[in-house]
Structure formats: structure tokens, C-alpha cells
Amino acid sequence: MPDVINTHGEIRQDQWQVIERPVEGEVLTLPDDQPVLIPADLWLAGDYAGNDRIGAWFDSHEEPEILAGRVNELPVIAVNFPKFVDGRGYSIARILRERLGYRGELRAIGDVLLDQLHYMKRCGFDAFTLRADKDSGKALQCLNVFSNSYQAATDNDLPLFRRRAS
Amino acid sequence: MYVYDEHDRQMAAERVAQFRDQTDRALSGELAEEEFLPLRLQNGLYIQRHAPMLRICIPYGMLRSAQLRRLAKVTRDYDKGYAHFTTRQNVQLNWPALENVPDILADLAEVEMHANQTSGNCIRNTTTDQFAGVQADEIADPRPYCELIRQWSTFHPEFAFLPRKFKVAVNASEHTDRAAIQVHDIGLQMVRNEAGELGFRVHVGGGLGRTPMVGPVIRDFLPEFDLLTYMEAVLRVYNRYGRRDNKFKARIKILVKALTPEGFAEKVEAEWEHIKDSPTRLTHEAVEHIRGFFTEPDYQSLDNATDLLAKQRFENREFDQWLSHNVDIHKKPGYAIASLTLKKTGIPPGDVTADQMETIADLADQYSFGEVRVTHQQNVVLADVRQDQLFDLWQAITPLGFATANLHTLNDIICCPGGDYCNLANAKSIPVAEAIQRRFDDMDYLYDLGDIDLNISGCMNACGHHHVGNIGVLGVDKKGDEFYQISLGGSSHHDAEIGKILGPSFAREQVPDVVSNIVDVYVEQRTAEENFLDTYRRIGIKPFKERVYA
Numbered sequence: 001m002p003d004v005i006n007t008h009g010e011i012r013q014d015q016w017q018v019i020e021r022p023v024e025g026e027v028l029t030l031p032d033d034q035p036v037l038i039p040a041d042l043w044l045a046g047d048y049a050g051n052d053r054i055g056a057w058f059d060s061h062e063e064p065e066i067l068a069g070r071v072n073e074l075p076v077i078a079v080n081f082p083k084f085v086d087g088r089g090y091s092i093a094r095i096l097r098e099r100l101g102y103r104g105e106l107r108a109i110g111d112v113l114l115d116q117l118h119y120m121k122r123c124g125f126d127a128f129t130l131r132a133d134k135d136s137g138k139a140l141q142c143l144n145v146f147s148n149s150y151q152a153a154t155d156n157d158l159p160l161f162r163r164r165a166s
Numbered sequence: 167m168y169v170y171d172e173h174d175r176q177m178a179a180e181r182v183a184q185f186r187d188q189t190d191r192a193l194s195g196e197l198a199e200e201e202f203l204p205l206r207l208q209n210g211l212y213i214q215r216h217a218p219m220l221r222i223c224i225p226y227g228m229l230r231s232a233q234l235r236r237l238a239k240v241t242r243d244y245d246k247g248y249a250h251f252t253t254r255q256n257v258q259l260n261w262p263a264l265e266n267v268p269d270i271l272a273d274l275a276e277v278e279m280h281a282n283q284t285s286g287n288c289i290r291n292t293t294t295d296q297f298a299g300v301q302a303d304e305i306a307d308p309r310p311y312c313e314l315i316r317q318w319s320t321f322h323p324e325f326a327f328l329p330r331k332f333k334v335a336v337n338a339s340e341h342t343d344r345a346a347i348q349v350h351d352i353g354l355q356m357v358r359n360e361a362g363e364l365g366f367r368v369h370v371g372g373g374l375g376r377t378p379m380v381g382p383v384i385r386d387f388l389p390e391f392d393l394l395t396y397m398e399a400v401l402r403v404y405n406r407y408g409r410r411d412n413k414f415k416a417r418i419k420i421l422v423k424a425l426t427p428e429g430f431a432e433k434v435e436a437e438w439e440h441i442k443d444s445p446t447r448l449t450h451e452a453v454e455h456i457r458g459f460f461t462e463p464d465y466q467s468l469d470n471a472t473d474l475l476a477k478q479r480f481e482n483r484e485f486d487q488w489l490s491h492n493v494d495i496h497k498k499p500g501y502a503i504a505s506l507t508l509k510k511t512g513i514p515p516g517d518v519t520a521d522q523m524e525t526i527a528d529l530a531d532q533y534s535f536g537e538v539r540v541t542h543q544q545n546v547v548l549a550d551v552r553q554d555q556l557f558d559l560w561q562a563i564t565p566l567g568f569a570t571a572n573l574h575t576l577n578d579i580i581c582c583p584g585g586d587y588c589n590l591a592n593a594k595s596i597p598v599a600e601a602i603q604r605r606f607d608d609m610d611y612l613y614d615l616g617d618i619d620l621n622i623s624g625c626m627n628a629c630g631h632h633h634v635g636n637i638g639v640l641g642v643d644k645k646g647d648e649f650y651q652i653s654l655g656g657s658s659h660h661d662a663e664i665g666k667i668l669g670p671s672f673a674r675e676q677v678p679d680v681v682s683n684i685v686d687v688y689v690e691q692r693t694a695e696e697n698f699l700d701t702y703r704r705i706g707i708k709p710f711k712e713r714v715y716a
């Protein structure tokens with residue numbers, strides 16, 4: 001089980017397993033001893049609402065808008081970073097939080113490295129599974145590398161210019 | 167000029183500490199090279215042909231004399247005692263050692279300077295007109311908006327890993343465009359609507375490089391307070407839908423082209439609908455707060471020194487030439503804008519030594535309220551010089567080589583570092599600039615030719631803006647040999663246009679002859695009022711082609 005880090009840098013382990021999209025023609029098979037994250041469009045197409053052991057995940061090219069109106073039926077949503085330089089996941093996260101009003105756990109998965117944690121946190125992620133070779137012990141420092149910010153994001157909707165003016 | 171408050175200082179210090187830690191982890195091998203790469207790029211550091219190169223930000227081209235002195239010190243302490251002004255109002259050190267970079271950044275932070283986002287796939291330094299705030303014909307001072315954009319884009323959490331680099335430029339003059347906004351990812355032209363309200367005309371998707379494009383207008387009028395929310399919408403659409411599969415197709419211009427400007431604009435408007443009234447919308451207080459940093463210096467109430475200058479011009483022909491070419495009209499009576507040339511034949515355009523930087527800092531203190539501006543034409547401007555002190559200034563800078571009265575002439579060449587310094591180059595660019603300058607060394611002839619923009623890039627990346635030169639020179643690789651392709655008719659101004667390729671490329675030795683031939687055609691065909699571009703536009707490329715390839 002990979003470590004899961006929260007925004008306070010605390011490390012825990014949990015059972016959520018990411019289920020890959022089945023290849024064409026195959027059907028989704030789910031283990032019954034474990035909570036799972038399944039591709040978001042398959043969650044939508046299936047009849048999983050109310051099952052708190054089934055969450056959803058988005059890949060970076062996918063559209064979070066498909067879950068409009070339904071996000072809060074999900075216990076966990078994950079966003080995959082196929083490569084850490086693929087920045088689409090940041091926009092997906094903000095849309096899930098700020099536009100679709102998602103309140104549950106938002107987890108960054110995939111190529112998640114230490115130096116991106118702060119940006120991820122600002123965009124609304126509150127759980128992170130670091131790539132296996134990275135040191136979870138350094139996460140706290142990297143999450144809090146800046147104590148202030150210029151622009152609004154999910155973590156603080158007041159840009160500095162509004163805070164300065166008051 | 168903008169002055170940091172405790173928030174800016176704190177974030178600047180935290181940024182240096184962050185990069186120090188990242189550098190340590192890179193040096194210890196904990197951070198793999200490809201993981202460190204975007205981090206160091208976003209701190210201005212990239213590895214060049216000879217050594218690391220550090221690109222330091224000069225926000226919208228403005229520098230205080232103390233900052234210039236610190237730059238001089240940094241080049242002495244950590245480098246070879248000189249620096250290079252780029253075509254994007256930044257300054258580069260060419261030989262810093264990787265392990266020293268955190269110290270350099272700490273030294274710069276002490277004078278409110280940084281290298282944030284000067285490279286990498288993020289929002290870069292916002293540029294503007296070097297005459298901002300001192301020219302008579304501007305709609306409003308663009309610098310407060312540049313500073314607001316700087317703050318909004320600095321460490322923006324959503325846009326640190328864009329498909330590709332992203333450059334913004336703002337222009338406020340009604341009649342000129344010294345910031346070349348139409349060849350930027352976002353170009354903002356300040357305008358007033360019929361009700362007299364301030365706003366921006368928004369161009370998106372201009373750019374040079376492999377697929378040069380003039381940025382189409384996607385919004386005729388964006389009210390000033392909507393600036394940041396609208397930019398956030400543009401960036402979000404780009405971040406989500408810009409291509410990431412091919413580095414050469416990843417700029418926003420490719421997306422705008424694929425969706426058509428109308429299609430792209432629709433997507434932006436739809437996104438903007440959701441966020442236009444968010445707290446990111448600017449407020450009157452916020453704009454006024456920043457505007458308060460760009461107030462006028464302590465001008466004295468003077469009359470124009472018309473008689474004095476007339477007398478000095480009459481007595482000294484070289485001063486007369488300098489005044490005509492390197493001095494511009496100021497909005498305040500009795501003041502003038504003086505441009506110092508950093509381009510002397512034999513010296514790479516934009517190169518400046520530590521001694522020269524200190525001298526310029528002294529000149530700024532003495533003649534121009536301690537402020538300096540750097541231009542995208544790689545020169546330096548003292549923006550607030552008293553007219554009755556122009557002659558003194560001219561005398562002071564002449565022996566320093568800063569008074570070459572060649573501004574806007576064929577010899578005022580924009581030139582990238584090219585094959586001498588840059589490992590992406592196909593060909594050298596500096597020796598080409600030098601050969602052209604040597605060919606055209608008769609100042610009277612240059613003045614007679616009038617304004618001609620000649621721009622040189624060492625490769626398709628177009629750092630020397632060759633596409634928008636009236637005459638453009640591009641280094642190309644022909645089976646391992648360095649060749650040069652010539653284009654004509656480009657412009658980076660209000661009438662922005664991408665130049666047309668003249669024909670097959672030339673060996674380096676041929677380039678000065680080719681330029682001579684082009685200039686000859688213009689001289690033979692021009693009418694009394696025409697400059698080079700006018701003549702080219704009237705007669706087309708054919709007569710030039712026939713002469714050059716005869």
C-alpha cells in the first residue's frame with residue numbers, strides 16, 4: 001500500500017486501489033475485499049452511487065464536468081498525473097472544487113513528486129500519493145514552502161490585492 | 167516604480183530557500199535531472215553550450231540604479247564581469263556555477279530582483295513599452311497593469327506546468343507599438359471605449375518561432391477590472407486543451423489556429439462566465455494601490471529648452487544627429503527621453519560590462535531620477551532627462567560608446583546570442599550583425615535610408631525576432647554548414663506582419679552583399695515620403711528577388 005499524505009503532511013495508509021480502464025471489449029471487474037477508484041465515466045455509467053467503497057478517478061485529458069451535479073455522491077475522487085510536467089490535473093482539481101462544489105477527498109495520484117505538492121494543495125487536493133521512490137518525510141516542508149500567495153485559488157479565494165486593501 | 171512590501175519580501179525569501187533546497191537535492195542526486203529541469207528553468211537557470219546560464223527578470227524593463235549596481239556586483243562575484251540584455255527585457259549571466267545560483271538569487275532578492283519564471287513552460291515576464299509613463303500619446307500608464315499581471319502570474323498554482331512557455335505584452339500608446347504585442351501569446355492593447363472607460367483589446371496566439379503568427383483579436387474591449395479573470399480563463403483553456411504531444415505544436419497559437427480565433431474566443435468566454443465575478447476581479451482600490459507606485463518623479467516645472475538646444479545643435483553636428491535619432495519627446499515640457507545604445511560594431515548586441523552598468527547607474531542618478539529602462543531592442547533608456555542637461559549627458563556618454571546615433575537605422579540590429587553562445591543555434595548570428603554594421607558604416611547614408619528594422623536569429627526559435635524585421639536574417643543548417651535565409655516585409659508594430667522569405671539561403675560572407683542589394687532596390691524605387699517598409703509594401707517582393715538572385 002502506498003503512503004497517503006494529507007495537507008498537514010501526516011502519513012497514513014489506506015486500501016483504495018486504482019482500477020485501470022479495461023481494454024476495449026473487457027468489462028470492469030472489481031475486487032470485493034477492497035475499496036476502489038474506477039474511471040469517472042464508468043462510475044457515471046454504472047450504478048454505484050451511495051456505495052462508499054467506490055470512488056472515481058480522472059486521467060489528465062478527461063473532463064471533470066461530466067460529474068456536474070453528482071460529485072458529492074463520491075467518497076473519493078482521484079486525478080492522475082501521467083507525468084509531473086502535465087499540468088492539466090491542476091485545472092481539473094480547481095473545477096471539481098470551485099465549480100462543481102466537490103467536498104470529499106481529492107487525491108493526486110500518478111507521477112506525484114515533492115516539489116509539486118504545494119501547487120496541488122492550493123488547487124484543492126487534500127490527499128497525495130507520492131511516487132514510490134520519493135520521501136514522504138519531506139512532504140510537510142514542501143507542502144508549506146510558501147506561507148503566502150499572490151493569487152486566489154481553491155485554498156484561499158482572496159487574492160493578495162484584496163487582503164492588502166483591507 | 168513598484169516597491170516590495172512585507173508580503174513580496176517574504177515570498178521572495180521563501181522562493182530562494184525553496185530553490186536552495188531543490189539545488190541541494192539535485193546536486194546530491196536525490197532529484198533526477200529531468201525532475202530538476204522545470205524547477206531550475208522556472209528559476210531562470212538553463213544549461214547552455216558552455217555553462218549554465220541565468221536569466222534574471224527585469225519586470226517590464228524597469229530598473230533602479232541600486233539594482234543595476236547589484237547586477238554589476240553579481241556579474242563580478244559570480245561570473246565574468248558582464249551580462250547580456252535580451253530581447254524580452256531580461257538580463258542574462260552566461261557563466262554562473264550551478265551551486266552558486268541560490269546565492270546569486272539571494273543577493274538579487276535583497277534589491278527586490280529575481281529570476282522567477284524567466285524560462286520554462288509557465289507565464290513569463292510581462293513586457294511593455296520602454297517609454298511607458300513618459301510619452302504623451304498613451305491611453306494610460308501600462309505599468310500598474312503589468313505589475314498586477316506579474317503578481318497574479320507569480321507562482322500561479324494552476325499554470326506552472328503549461329504545455330509551453332507563455333508570454334504577455336502590454337501596449338498603451340495609440341500610435342506606436344514598441345512592445346510588439348501582436349507576436350505574443352497574449353497581447354494587450356490599452357483602449358478606451360465610447361463611454362471613455364479604460365480597457366484592453368485582447369490579441370491571443372501571436373508568436374514567432376516555427377509557425378510565426380500575428381495574434382488575432384479575440385475581444386475588442388475587456389474592461390480594466392476584468393483583466394485577471396479573463397486572463398485566467400484564457401490560460402485555463404490553454405492549459406486544458408493546448409497540445410502536449412508535440413513540443414513544436416504546443417504554443418497557444420496552434421490551439422487558436424485549430425479552434426479558429428472565433429472558436430477559441432467562445433471557449434474563453436464560456437470559461438470566463440464562471441469566474442468573471444470571482445474575487446480575482448480587480449477592484450478600484452487594488453488598481454489605485456498599484457498605480458500609486460508609478461507616480462511621476464519630482465519633475466520641476468520647466469519650459470522647453472528650444473532655443474538652447476537649437477544653438478547647441480547648430481554648433482555641434484554630432485550632437486544634432488544624436489538628438490534627432492536617440493532622443494524622444496517627453497510628455498513634460500523641459501524633459502526628454504534619451505536612449506543609450508549598447509550596440510557598437512564588434513560587440514555582441516546587448517552585452518554590457520559590470521563597469522558599464524555602474525556607469526549607467528551613475529548617469530541615471532545624475533540625470534534621470536535614478537531609474538533606467540531596458541528595451542526589447544537591447545538598448546537602455548534614461549526616461550526623464552532635463553532638456554538643458556542633454557548636452558552634458560551626450561558629452562558624458564560619447565566616450566563610453568553609448569551615443570552611437572544609430573537608433574532605428576539599419577545598424578541598430580536586434581540579434582540573438584546565436585551559435586557563439588547558444589546550443590540550439592543552427593548558425594552564428596553575432597558575426598553576421600558585425601559584418602552588416604561594418605558594411606553600413608557611413609552614418610549619413612544610414613540616416614538617408616531612414617528607419618529599417620534588421621533582426622537576426624540563429625535558429626527557428628526566433629529569439630532575434632527575425633520574422634518581424636523589415637529585413638530578417640535566419641541561420642539555417644544546410645548539411646552541416648551555416649547558411650542564412652533572408653525575409654522581407656516583417657513588422658512588429660501596429661501594422662504587425664510576418665516577413666516573406668526571399669528565396670534560397672546564402673553563405674555568411676554573402677549576407678552583407680545581399681543586404682546591400684536589397685537596400686539599393688529600395689533607394690532606387692522609393693518616393694520622397696516612403697520608408698523601407700512602405701516601398702516594400704507598394705512594389706512587393708519581386709524586384710528585390712530579381713536583384714538579389716540576378
Ligand code: SF4
Binds near residue numbers: 588592624626
Ligand atoms: S534564436 Fe536560436 S540560436 Fe538564437 S538564442 Fe534563440 S535559440 Fe539560440
